[in-house]
Amino acid sequence: MWHRGVVKLPGPDPTRLCHNGAVPSTPGFRPVAIKITCGVEAAERANQAWTVAATAIASGAEVTVWLTGEAVWFAVVGRQPDLELQHATPVAELIEAVRSSGRIVVCTQCAARRELTLGDLIEGATIAGAATFVEAVLGPQTQALVY
Secondary structure, eight states: OOOTTSOOOOOOOGGGOOTTSOOOOOTTOOOEEEEEOOOGGGHHHHHHHHHHHHHHHHTTOOEEEEEOGGGGGGGBTTTOOOOOOTTSOOHHHHHHHHHHHSEEEEEHHHHHHTTOOGGGBOTTOEEEOHHHHHHHHTSTTOEEEEO
16 A cells, blocks of 8 residues: 555455456556666656556556666565655555566566576566567557656
8 A cells, every 4th residue: 555645556356367467457448568777876767667657557557567777676575775755655665566466577688687586586576588578568559668
């Protein structure tokens, strides 16, 4: 649940989950693929991406967050940066909203450069490469956003 009166996210209805555990899109909503390319070095941009992702989920959209570069740390157990932004929902709460009702995917090359494996990632996060990203964003009706 978000605090500061921003949005309260309901838990997913287990009878509505997709094969990958994500909540299917509400009719009329396009799936959203959000690519985050920054971490704490661009805190406002990173927080905006996570806020949009969590808000899309709360609205009923199917959301996948793709993490590249320094953003991969958001998916690493015990290494999630605290963005400490005034007037912003803590990023850990936003990540949890996405993790519990959407998908989080870490770039293969980015993980390898940081010597990260699937075992280092938060529950439900996966590792995939550019071909998987391209396939996802070229899917029918998919809206891709890059931060």
